[in-house]
Structure formats: structure tokens, C-alpha cells
Amino acid sequence: MDARLLFVVPIALFAVGCASAQKFAGSFRSTPATQVAAAEPDARAGLKDPTRVDLSYAGYQAQLGNIDEARAAYGRVLDSDDESLAALLGLARLDELAGRTEEAERSFRRAVEIAPEDPRCLAAVGNFYANQGRHLDAIPLYERSLLLAPDDKTVSYSLGLALARTDRPDAALPHLSVAIGDAAAHYNIGYLAFERGQIARAEKAFLQASILDPDLGDAVVMLDEVRRIDESQGLIARQRPAATAVRQVSATAEPAGTAVPAASSVAAPVAGHPLLGRGYRGKLTPQQLQQLQNQRR
Numbered sequence: 001m002d003a004r005l006l007f008v009v010p011i012a013l014f015a016v017g018c019a020s021a022q023k024f025a026g027s028f029r030s031t032p033a034t035q036v037a038a039a040e041p042d043a044r045a046g047l048k049d050p051t052r053v054d055l056s057y058a059g060y061q062a063q064l065g066n067i068d069e070a071r072a073a074y075g076r077v078l079d080s081d082d083e084s085l086a087a088l089l090g091l092a093r094l095d096e097l098a099g100r101t102e103e104a105e106r107s108f109r110r111a112v113e114i115a116p117e118d119p120r121c122l123a124a125v126g127n128f129y130a131n132q133g134r135h136l137d138a139i140p141l142y143e144r145s146l147l148l149a150p151d152d153k154t155v156s157y158s159l160g161l162a163l164a165r166t167d168r169p170d171a172a173l174p175h176l177s178v179a180i181g182d183a184a185a186h187y188n189i190g191y192l193a194f195e196r197g198q199i200a201r202a203e204k205a206f207l208q209a210s211i212l213d214p215d216l217g218d219a220v221v222m223l224d225e226v227r228r229i230d231e232s233q234g235l236i237a238r239q240r241p242a243a244t245a246v247r248q249v250s251a252t253a254e255p256a257g258t259a260v261p262a263a264s265s266v267a268a269p270v271a272g273h274p275l276l277g278r279g280y281r282g283k284l285t286p287q288q289l290q291q292l293q294n295q296r297r
Contacts, residue, residue, distance in 0.1 A: 051077050055086050067094060083114045089124055096128060104128060112141075119149035126158065135162040153179040160185070164192045169201070183213035187222070194226060199233065202226045 058073035071094055077087035092107030108125040115121045126141035142159035146152065160175035169189045176185035190205030203226045209219035 051080060051084070055090070058087070058090055062090070062094065067098065070094060085111055085115055085118070085121060088114070089121070092128070096131070101132065117148060119145040119152065119155070122148070123152070123155045123158070126155075130158060130162055135165045138162045139166070161188070161192075164189055169193070183209045183216050183219070186212065187216060187219045190219070190222065194222065199226055199230055203230060
């Protein structure tokens with residue numbers, strides 16, 4: 001995802017995806033360290049519930065960065081139960097983090113085949129596709145997940161972002177509003193438009209966000225920024241006819257001050273003003289206020 005995204009999402013993706021994965025997380029918390037250590041192959045004999053301990057051990061090793069140990073533990077679970085959703089999702093996440101996207105996708109798809117009506121499982125696969133930039137593939141999974149769990153604001157947020165990133169802001173807005181409120185939703189629509197170089201759309205969205213929540217400092221700063229860019233583009237547009245006339249007279253003479261900025265520089269992200277998520281703080285900090293005042297001078 002975009003490194004500038006501030007939305008607070010559950011980080012424990014080994015436990016995200018389905019009800020079984022939640023049980024895995026709970027078992028890890030309740031399993032003593034000595035029992036977790038006992039999940040190693042040479043110490044599993046006599047365990048009352050080796051699958052549960054293997055899942056706990058896999059999560060523990062993954063947190064420590066011992067990927068091979070984690071993979072081996074998930075593999076033992078799948079050897080005894082090839083439909084373990086927690087193991088499939090955990091293994092898929094390991095493969096995703098390691099860049100083995102084909103293997104990860106196979107495991108995620110297998111999880112959906114096993115639990116096609118599990119909203120968390122559907123959302124986990126949607127997250128995988130979104131992380132790969134495959135937002136069109138993620139959207140139907142998020143939509144199915146929301147049909148099964150309509151109150152899940154995390155999925156509403158993810159669906160809203162996916163729709164906005166596929167240039168469907170009107171469809172995205174209701175989902176983002178449910179998840180983070182109207183003002184922040186308009187801000188995020190504006191920010192994504194800004195990233196795409198859609199300055200007019202971004203200005204409209206930032207203005208609406210500022211009207212809905214005057215204390216939303218990020219919207220105030222970004223509105224000022226896009227208006228500055230809009231003014232610069234207007235100046236360039238006014239200069240362009242004169243520059244064209246000069247080039248017609250002399251093909252070798254390039255008038256000073258008429259170069260048009262590259263598209264990537266027009267909508268360059270502004271540091272410190274990311275997408276907003278649930279729990280955002282709208283008021284300007286003293287540093288932001290000073291920055292805004294400096295820009296306006």
C-alpha cells in the first residue's frame with residue numbers, strides 16, 4: 001500500500017481472513033512459552049492438540065523473523081489438515097512477504113474455495129490483490145465480504161480505496177464515509193485524485209472536506225497546495241501561445257520560462273499529508289499552521 005497511508009488497519013495478517021484465524025491468534029496468546037517451544041518436531045509426541053500448538057509456534061516464529069521455522073510449522077498443520085484456513089492464510093502471507101506471489105495466490109485461492117462464505121477470508125484475499133495493485137480483482141472480494149458482514153468498517157474502507165484507485169470516486173465515497181466520516185472521505189478522494197494529477201477533482205474534494213470539517217488541517221493545507229498548482233498551470237497555459245509563436249519564427253530559439261513541467265512533477269505528493277483513516281486528528285498542529293502561513297506569504 002501507499003507508504004503515506006495513515007489508516008489504522010489490523011497488522012496481524014496471519015490472523016486476518018477468517019474465524020479460524022482468529023482462533024489461531026487466541027491460541028497463541030493463551031499458549032505458554034514452554035508449550036510453544038514444544039511444537040518443534042522432536043518434542044511433539046504426547047501433545048493433546050499438536051495442531052493448535054503448531055499454529056501458535058508458526059505465528060511466534062514469524063514474529064521473530066524465523067520464516068523457515070514458521071513455514072515448517074504451517075506445513076505440519078496442513079499435513080494433518082489440508083483445509084486449515086489459519087495455516088493456509090499464514091503460509092500465503094509468508095509467501096506474499098517473501099515475494100512469492102504465485103504461491104501466495106494459490107494459497108489464498110484455496111482458502112476461498114474452502115470458505116467461500118467467510119467474510120474475513122474474502123477480505124484477506126482482497127487485501128492480497130490490493131497489495132499487488134490489482135484493485136479490479138480486489139473489489140468483488142471486498143463486495144462479497146461486505147454482503148456477509150455489512151458492519152465491517154475496515155472492509156468498507158478498503159473497498160472505498162480500491163474503487164477510488166480505479167477512478168470511481170462516486171462509488172467510493174459512500175464506503176469511505178461509512179468507515180471514516182464524510183469529511184475524511186472527501187479528503188481521501190481528493191488526495192487520490194491529486195496523486196493521479198487530477199487537480200480540478202482534487203480541489204473540489206479538498207474544498208468539500210474543509211467545508212464539512214473546518215478543523216481538518218490536512219484538507220486545509222492540501223487545498224492551498226492544489227490551488228497553488230492550479231495557478232501555476234494557468235500561468236503556463238497563458239504563456240504557451242506566445243511560446244508557440246516564437247518557435248514558429250525560429251525553431252532553434254527556446255523562449256525562457258516557457259517549459260511545461262513534467263506530469264509527474266505537477267502532482268508530486270506533499271510530505272506529511274497522507275491519506276486519512278479512522279481515528280484521524282483534524283486540527284492543524286503548530287508546525288502545519290506555520291507551514292501553511294509560510295506558503296501563503
